[in-house]
Amino acid sequence: MAQLLLVRTKNTDYKEVGDIVGIYEDKHVFTPDTLAVLDVMKVEGYTREQLVYYVQGKAPQTERVWRSKTTQWTMERPEKLEAWDDNGTWRFLNERPKYEYTIRNMTEQEKDVLTDRDTSSFEKLQALNHLEVTFGMIEKNTEAVPNVQNPVVIR
DSSP states (O other): OEEEEEEOSOSSSOOSTTBEEEEEETTOOOOHHHHHHEEEEEETTOOHHHHHHHHHHTOOOEEEEEEOSOSSOOSSOOEEEEEEEETTEEEEOOSOOSSOEEOTTOOHHHHHHHHOTTSOHHHHHHHHTTOEESGGGSGGGOOBOTTOOOOOOOO
């Protein structure tokens, strides 16, 4: 079994209720201080590794994008930003969220499915599909990159 550590109340350290702070093994013991401000959701039927693999698979592709200021030779460096792929639309990634995944838009029924021992794996996967990436939930990250061409990945 895996455990999700979730934001319980909004404050200066934790931005939004339901954001996933971490994914832990069932054996992990949280301190009283942690449990005072964060919630633990035990996800039945999944190991930590399986859940981490699934959650990271939902992460959007991110790339650096450059804008040349001129086509002439110059000593001026091009503008460089990071962008993320929002289902085929590249958007500027101006601010990385503190926590990149959330269950804030999951219904109580979907949360119950995850914690229920008798629920099928198929139903759990359907509930996990409502887990979201928080990039687009930040207003600064919704502006589309104009006229972006296929990114060239240099690694």
